[in-house]
Amino acid sequence: MAFISDTPLVSAADAAADITMPRRSPSPALIATLQQRFGERFSRSRAVLLQHGTDESAYPPAPPDAVVFVTSTDEVAFVVQACAAERVPVIAFGAGSSVEGHLLAVEGGICVDFTQMNAVLAVRPEDMTATVQAGVTRSQLNATLSGSGFFFSVDPGADATIGGMVATGASGTNTVRYGTMRDNVRNLTVVTAGGEVLRTASAARKSSAGYNLTQLYCGSEGTLGLITEITVRLHPHPEVCAAAVVNFPSVHAAVDCVIQAVQAGVALARAEMLDALTIRAINAHSNLSMAELPTLCLEFGGGQAQVDEQAEWVRQIAAECGGSEFQWATRPEERTRLWSPRHHAYFAVLQLRPGSRCVTTDACVPISALAQCIADTVADIAEHGLVAPVFGHVGDGNFHCLVLIDPENPLEVQAAEAFSHRLVRRALHHGGTSTGEHGVGLHKVGYLAEEHGETGVAVMRSIKRALDPLNILNPGKVVAARLDEGWRTDESSPYGKAQ
Amino acid sequence: MAFISDTPLVSAADAAADITMPRRSPSPALIATLQQRFGERFSRSRAVLLQHGTDESAYPPAPPDAVVFVTSTDEVAFVVQACAAERVPVIAFGAGSSVEGHLLAVEGGICVDFTQMNAVLAVRPEDMTATVQAGVTRSQLNATLSGSGFFFSVDPGADATIGGMVATGASGTNTVRYGTMRDNVRNLTVVTAGGEVLRTASAARKSSAGYNLTQLYCGSEGTLGLITEITVRLHPHPEVCAAAVVNFPSVHAAVDCVIQAVQAGVALARAEMLDALTIRAINAHSNLSMAELPTLCLEFGGGQAQVDEQAEWVRQIAAECGGSEFQWATRPEERTRLWSPRHHAYFAVLQLRPGSRCVTTDACVPISALAQCIADTVADIAEHGLVAPVFGHVGDGNFHCLVLIDPENPLEVQAAEAFSHRLVRRALHHGGTSTGEHGVGLHKVGYLAEEHGETGVAVMRSIKRALDPLNILNPGKVVAARLDEGWRTDESSPYGKAQ
Incomplete structure (x- = not known):
């Protein structure tokens, strides 16, 4: 694979080294201000800081200086204003489930925990939207929607x-079928780097x-503003x-089947592929x-006639693909049983090597290149003697x-990171992206220029500088x-002078 | 309607007055540079300038100083670099069909005409995308796709x-069914205000x-960069x-029918409403x-069983709505005949008053408010003795x-503008937007702060300043x-110092 350079652009080790960057700690006055305003919802306990400086990535923890548990947009604005006055970083924290180092307080600062800001503010069946506070989880929203006939579609792991x-x-x-979070967000309430509040759109x-x-x-990962409320699209539950x-017989055949189905206009609700190793893990587990063998888990939704018709199309296509x-x-409990291999894949896979941890990759390529990219990746896994099952959202x-x-073996950590690097470069070579859905965080920073070009990154940095002139929002x-x-700011900034 | 203030925030007359703003004309040296590079594809003929300073809005023409007919991204970059050196405005021009004054050269400058940059660069059936130069029209793209099984969906008038x-x-x-242009664009090639070229996304x-x-x-209307190439999504033609x-019996009933159908999960391909006056115009024409009576033109697409099933659902819903x-x-020629009222609405409506011109509004509100908003608007039309048929994309x-x-009667022009103003404020009152699909241009500028708040507009202006520090891209x-x-720019700008 000649296109893959031998020298990684960035490695987890490099990025982790950055975690020791100099911090700008909050002054005693700022601590006192936050303590007074938030009382018991302000914490500097060691355990709380550690929890808020740890995500699901392989990075070592990078705790913030303090955590505030906010309950309203006004409180978020208060925190940002107080931090801006001292140029102290502000990092948003939700479920702590990010996988690329997004929430690590690599330059210290105040962590804004949204878990208590968890009200479903409105459900509007006629407009098929709901408005929630940022700390509402997807399962909480769907529990609230139970019985309404509607659901919120986006379902990360x-x-x-x-x-x-x-x-x-x-x-x-x-x-x-239903799109990404980008396709399902209608309107946001955002606290800017200056502690002002804006709504990004109307209700239309x-x-x-x-x-x-x-x-x-x-997708700005807390670097341009703090998102406090969200209006999302809802979808009607399909009748059937x-x-x-x-x-x-092969990954290629499974991928081809999905491509042909989508091209034929089948509105597949789900199309997940599990490779042979994943199935072996599930069998054992x-x-x-x-x-x-490479396996597709499919889901169809709609009226009975539509589901019957489209399922028959896909059955024919699948047969032609071998x-x-x-x-x-069709019944809910049967569907759950049938899909359980997919649902249990993560834990089953971990049992392939008891005691192991898992480095998760996130390549996304044009559909036309998917089968080749997976095949090359599986060959790479074999060549380097890694244990790395593959599964994915084939339709995307x-x-x-x-x-x-x-995790205690530095050689294995290094080998996993080198594999991840080769995979990202393979995805970029195929016209794909370094991250389909997990985000940049710390881990993918080094690939941005390769993916977007120097001009693209320069434009992104111009935007960051314009909207966060003090660079206090999730820096790094x-x-x-x-x-x-050393960004210059001046009186023309809407957020005032740098401190 | 107490929520409607008596004083328009902005009027077409106010905006038109701006057309006399001081211009920054290109120097003889710049003219010579462009003439030398583009030869016969450079024009300062009076007729060409007038054509490129006129759109479908009610504004008087505002011609540019010169027009270049570009054929490549490199040529666009050349023009922008040359203009940036003299801080001369650059305005992109496609079909000239904008309706809100987008392309008027209100501060003079060089018009970049894309009509010769009209190659379909790639069609990728497997990825269901096509890449086109910016001057390709939607009908040209669909003609190219003929026989491929795919089509490009977005179809403005x-x-x-x-x-x-x-x-x-x-x-x-x-x-x-298929979304807006925003939902159907995958990747752009853009020339920045500094004359650099970037791609906004990967092929994933x-x-x-x-x-x-x-x-x-x-949606940035040429104010942040010039779009030279576009990768769009394609959709498979439905089988049936x-x-x-x-x-x-009423607009309310027609709107209710569409809402209930969408809530039931019917994938309506089209749902257009024509009011009684529009039908009267069509009958006469x-x-x-x-x-x-208020009339819905509907379209269903999919497999035969799906279409039959969903059409039956909608038939039942429609009956319940009266x-x-x-x-x-179902056959193409029959469908065309049945839809011809909708297709001919514009010309039929103009014949209601031979010799008249047409001021087109573009309100968009949450579906839940649509029937009320239309009813109030129809009452407003009657109250002010206007002739103004109403039709729309009900599902949106x-x-x-x-x-x-x-157009020769200033009182009528003023009355139309006052009506447009009341309608925009009514839409905003219902949580809607001043423009659903026509854009801001000059005409809706005054409503932006009301819709997005001062902070929202401040953020937009920060972005504009960051990406176009000289403010040469479609100013105004x-x-x-x-x-x-008087924006300050400094050495930290990626595009260098202001001239």
């Missing part, structure tokens, strides 16, 4: 907060009124829902005897490798702007 | 260029890698397509005898009034930044 999902531009298993379904601030903040499992007979399920071109490592992430970066 | 459609965030009649279907530059440039026409029997059509909450005026539009605006 973790039970993340909606605020966090907006901030990372998350997606999940039914993106192929569409608008051409000015720059798209909703999409600018979505049917699930199917089918296996294929759950004492099953599924064929250890697929097995379909195993079907997005797949994950779970590289199992002994996405565009890697650091607190000590 | 005019045969606009794809570049122009991206720049205004356009949409059309099938947005209810989704990404979480950095700020969403694609959506930032989409069926059209239906049904009328209702085409010598028909349709019931002069709708008439459906008139059906977007509707247009065509106010017929004698969207955020109304003028050429003489």
